[in-house]
Amino acid sequence: MELMNARGTKDFPPEEKIVRQKIVDTLRRVFELYGFSPLETPIIERFEVLSAKYAGGAEILKETFKFSDQGERDIGLRYDLTVPLARFVGMNPTLKMPFKRYQIDKVFRDGPVKSGRMREFWQCDVDIVGSTSLLADAQCIQIAQKAFEELELDVNIEINSRKILDGIVRQEGVAEDKILPVILEIDKLKKTGVDEVKKAIEALGVDDDAITKIICMFSTVGSNAEKIKTLRTFVKDKEALDGIKEVEEMLSYLDDKNVVFNPALARGLSYYTGPVFEAFLKDEKIFGSSLAAGGRWDKMIGSFIGSAKEYPAVGISFGMEPIFTVMTKLGKVNTKSKTLTKAYIIPIKTSSECMKIAEEMRKAGVNTDLDISARGISKNLDYANSLGIPYVIFAGEDELKQKKVKLRDMKTGKEEMLSVKDVVKRLK
Amino acid sequence: MELMNARGTKDFPPEEKIVRQKIVDTLRRVFELYGFSPLETPIIERFEVLSAKYAGGAEILKETFKFSDQGERDIGLRYDLTVPLARFVGMNPTLKMPFKRYQIDKVFRDGPVKSGRMREFWQCDVDIVGSTSLLADAQCIQIAQKAFEELELDVNIEINSRKILDGIVRQEGVAEDKILPVILEIDKLKKTGVDEVKKAIEALGVDDDAITKIICMFSTVGSNAEKIKTLRTFVKDKEALDGIKEVEEMLSYLDDKNVVFNPALARGLSYYTGPVFEAFLKDEKIFGSSLAAGGRWDKMIGSFIGSAKEYPAVGISFGMEPIFTVMTKLGKVNTKSKTLTKAYIIPIKTSSECMKIAEEMRKAGVNTDLDISARGISKNLDYANSLGIPYVIFAGEDELKQKKVKLRDMKTGKEEMLSVKDVVKRLK
Numbered sequence: 091m092e093l094m095n096a097r098g099t100k101d102f103p104p105e106e107k108i109v110r111q112k113i114v115d116t117l118r119r120v121f122e123l124y125g126f127s128p129l130e131t132p133i134i135e136r137f138e139v140l141s142a143k144y145a146g147g148a149e150i151l152k153e154t155f156k157f158s159d160q161g162e163r164d165i166g167l168r169y170d171l172t173v174p175l176a177r178f179v180g181m182n183p184t185l186k187m188p189f190k191r192y193q194i195d196k197v198f199r200d201g202p203v204k205s206g207r208m209r210e211f212w213q214c215d216v217d218i219v220g221s222t223s224l225l226a227d228a229q230c231i232q233i234a235q236k237a238f239e240e241l242e243l244d245v246n247i248e249i250n251s252r253k254i255l256d257g258i259v260r261q262e263g264v265a266e267d268k269i270l271p272v273i274l275e276i277d278k279l280k281k282t283g284v285d286e287v288k289k290a291i292e293a294l295g296v297d298d299d300a301i302t303k304i305i306c307m308f309s310t311v312g313s314n315a316e317k318i319k320t321l322r323t324f325v326k327d328k329e330a331l332d333g334i335k336e337v338e339e340m341l342s343y344l345d346d347k348n349v350v351f352n353p354a355l356a357r358g359l360s361y362y363t364g365p366v367f368e369a370f371l372k373d374e375k376i377f378g379s380s381l382a383a384g385g386r387w388d389k390m391i392g393s394f395i396g397s398a399k400e401y402p403a404v405g406i407s408f409g410m411e412p413i414f415t416v417m418t419k420l421g422k423v424n425t426k427s428k429t430l431t432k433a434y435i436i437p438i439k440t441s442s443e444c445m446k447i448a449e450e451m452r453k454a455g456v457n458t459d460l461d462i463s464a465r466g467i468s469k470n471l472d473y474a475n476s477l478g479i480p481y482v483i484f485a486g487e488d489e490l491k492q493k494k495v496k497l498r499d500m501k502t503g504k505e506e507m508l509s510v511k512d513v514v515k516r517l518k
Numbered sequence: 519m520e521l522m523n524a525r526g527t528k529d530f531p532p533e534e535k536i537v538r539q540k541i542v543d544t545l546r547r548v549f550e551l552y553g554f555s556p557l558e559t560p561i562i563e564r565f566e567v568l569s570a571k572y573a574g575g576a577e578i579l580k581e582t583f584k585f586s587d588q589g590e591r592d593i594g595l596r597y598d599l600t601v602p603l604a605r606f607v608g609m610n611p612t613l614k615m616p617f618k619r620y621q622i623d624k625v626f627r628d629g630p631v632k633s634g635r636m637r638e639f640w641q642c643d644v645d646i647v648g649s650t651s652l653l654a655d656a657q658c659i660q661i662a663q664k665a666f667e668e669l670e671l672d673v674n675i676e677i678n679s680r681k682i683l684d685g686i687v688r689q690e691g692v693a694e695d696k697i698l699p700v701i702l703e704i705d706k707l708k709k710t711g712v713d714e715v716k717k718a719i720e721a722l723g724v725d726d727d728a729i730t731k732i733i734c735m736f737s738t739v740g741s742n743a744e745k746i747k748t749l750r751t752f753v754k755d756k757e758a759l760d761g762i763k764e765v766e767e768m769l770s771y772l773d774d775k776n777v778v779f780n781p782a783l784a785r786g787l788s789y790y791t792g793p794v795f796e797a798f799l800k801d802e803k804i805f806g807s808s809l810a811a812g813g814r815w816d817k818m819i820g821s822f823i824g825s826a827k828e829y830p831a832v833g834i835s836f837g838m839e840p841i842f843t844v845m846t847k848l849g850k851v852n853t854k855s856k857t858l859t860k861a862y863i864i865p866i867k868t869s870s871e872c873m874k875i876a877e878e879m880r881k882a883g884v885n886t887d888l889d890i891s892a893r894g895i896s897k898n899l900d901y902a903n904s905l906g907i908p909y910v911i912f913a914g915e916d917e918l919k920q921k922k923v924k925l926r927d928m929k930t931g932k933e934e935m936l937s938v939k940d941v942v943k944r945l946k
Contacts, residue, residue, distance in 0.1 A: 093567070094609070096564045096587070101557070101559050102559075103610070104619065110558070122859075123884075124880065124885075125886065127856060129531065130529065130530035132524065133638060134583075134637070136520075136524045159526070163524070165524045200587050201588075221890050223892070228873070236880070343869075429555045445653070445656075455551070457551050457552075462646075
């Protein structure tokens with residue numbers, strides 16, 4: 091047998107998992123601060139649900155792990171947390187609206203494995219179902235502001251409304267079946283630049299004059315208010331004007347210090363119906379991919395569960411992998427500590443006594459470990475050092491006679507004789 | 519499309535997930551107090567790993583979800599957290615020993631769905647790899663003591679050594695190939711009673727005299743010390759005597775207030791090699807199944823990774839489902855609260871102002887939600903009530919003029935005019 095992971099999966103050893111748990115804990119705390127409740131849906135879903143018309147679409151379905159249970163039922167692994175949410179809402183008609191849930195969980199995609207793309211990865215989603223109010227959209231942006239503040243990442247949150255994109259492109263006379271392709275090209279403005287985007291839109295058969303106007307409108311600069319003002323002078327299309335109003339209203343609810351109106355922001359076009367948002371590290375040279383993204387998706391749940399009633403929804407999803415990557419790059423996390431243990435006791439012929447000391451410290455809330463291998467002092471120091479444990483406690487007969495132990499700070503090497511109570515005080 | 523869960527899976531709505539998260543948080547805190555570090559292994563494993571000879575065995579393999587990826591590789595869903603741990607240890611030869619890890623995660627078994635058995639469920643495992651010391655075994659028992667103390671569940675932790683069972687049955691002349699079947703029957707003493715067990719051992723062809731002696735030894739009563747004393751007068755077999763010594767040594771390390779030596783305790787026989795332990799609610803009439811169980815498994819990892827070197831290991835696994843069931847039965851948890859929100863703000867024509875108040879409260883660490891639907895007061899009170907939010911805040915123009923809000927205690931109905939600062943003080 092070869093000892094290896096399945097393709098596209100990996101282990102997270104303690105030094106990484108500790109950091110990941112901290113990120114998850116932070117997001118969870120922020121989500122709960124904003125009134126979201128945890129929901130757990132299963133990893134296995136019926137294939138019929140995963141492949142429903144209004145679910146993820148053909149692209150994602152190709153990447154869905156499909157198999158069957160002992161009863162020959164077709165099942166699969168969820169590829170996102172949105173389809174299960176739609177199913178849950180459909181199965182629970184008495185749910186009080188707005189239903190605000192978060193789910194931090196794994197999803198699975200059997201896609202090509204390259205450049206760090208995994209087949210099993212985490213998504214951290216918050217969604218508000220059952221409200222058309224833009225206060226809900228604003229709340230999603232606030233959550234992103236608060237989460238990145240807590241994670242100490244300096245981000246810009248770009249916002250837009252899909253309606254602005256749709257309306258402007260339509261206003262300039264682009265044929266209905268070309269609107270989406272044009273928008274997809276506009277979305278690339280930041281990445282590939284004006285020339286490339288122009289060429290691509292030309293190739294779609296849009297006339298030169300329209301292209302110039304479109305590109306101009308989507309390249310407005312200045313403050314959020316200035317951009318809105320500029321757009322208003324050009325925009326006549328009713329849908330686009332609605333979109334501008336949406337952006338204005340959202341901004342009015344927000345402390346917009348790091349909120350940037352970007353009329354070219356399109357996001358995954360499939361099911362967004364109004365506002366969209368995406369968070370990027372301010373210094374995009376360090377990391378250019380999005381760290382969180384979301385938007386309003388008013389149509390999906392109703393269509394999915396086959397209801398005449400609409401289930402308006404808006405949410406944002408945080409990317410565990412990019413956040414972890416950025417925090418590591420910026421040195422914001424210590425991926426060297428292999429343990430959360432604060433103190434490691436090295437007993438010197440006094441195991442039972444040391445177990446009692448360890449228990450006393452744990453009772454006081456200090457993560458404490460002790461040598462159980464009866465190793466020598468230097469081997470024990472090596473062990474504590476390699477795990478990154480900050481303090482070592484020596485408890486020999488001499489120390490215990492004085493009702494004290496010797497506390498060693500592993501960083502400075504400084505040693506002190508202290509009572510267990512004082513050790514606890516020092517370490518808390 | 520039918521809206522339903524895959525067979526053997528279910529959703530955990532907020533009112534259940536909140537309780538489950540509390541249980542997980544408690545276990546995690548206790549595991550970390552005792553010096554264990556988190557490890558995350560993937561849900562998908564290569565089928566070759568899952569089906570390795572020394573892994574779960576034929577019974578579990580029958581229940582393993584098996585499928586293939588786009589590259590036609592055989593893969594499956596893990597059925598426990600032990601095999602992945604063995605693989606991880608094998609793949610990381612530089613791991614410092616003892617390696618103390620915990621993993622709280624989902625496992626999958628495609629078995630018959632009955633009496634609450636799910637196909638996707640949680641396991642909460644701690645294991646110490648790389649130490650033969652009985653201090654490690656004692657630590658697992660301490661963790662169980664601490665965890666159930668924190669969960670406020672009054673349990674007995676039964677302990678034994680597999681060596682006692684093996685040795686005594688062998689000593690009484692039972693044929694080698696009958697030892698395991700006899701032990702399996704002895705394990706049922708508590709459940710089915712002496713008569714049934716006698717009959718079953720008779721049916722295995724063991725002679726009457728031996729049966730009487732065996733049953734007598736495994737039915738010793740009294741304190742732990744008395745049981746050990748009684749056994750010592752009967753036991754001659756060297757292995758059994760070793761087992762008794764193991765139990766004695768473990769007891770010497772423990773505050774044995776709720777540790778009960780039960781020589782008949784066998785546990786999953788497949789890979790345990792020495793001490794075994796199992797936690798039960800003291801009042802078994804309320805709940806008779808085990809809440810946590812574990813033991814020493816010194817042979818598995820070495821055999822699994824094909825190493826001549828032995829990897830001694832001992833661990834304990836907590837059952838999420840039984841713990842949740844017991845806590846609900848005993849009324850220890852509130853499964854009625856659908857949210858962790860402390861306060862719900864009802865704006866009266868002052869949305870923007872209320873968003874600022876909500877932000878102020880969140881900044882101070884109070885989970886706060888606010889109406890975004892512009893509903894009337896009574897609908898809003900219904901909403902807060904149905905979610906189980908303990909406090910409602912009214913913020914109308916009158917209140918805001920006085921720089922105050924009205925705080926309503928939803929339990930008592932009492933209302934007070936307070937500054938936001940005082941509200942925060944009250945709710946923290």
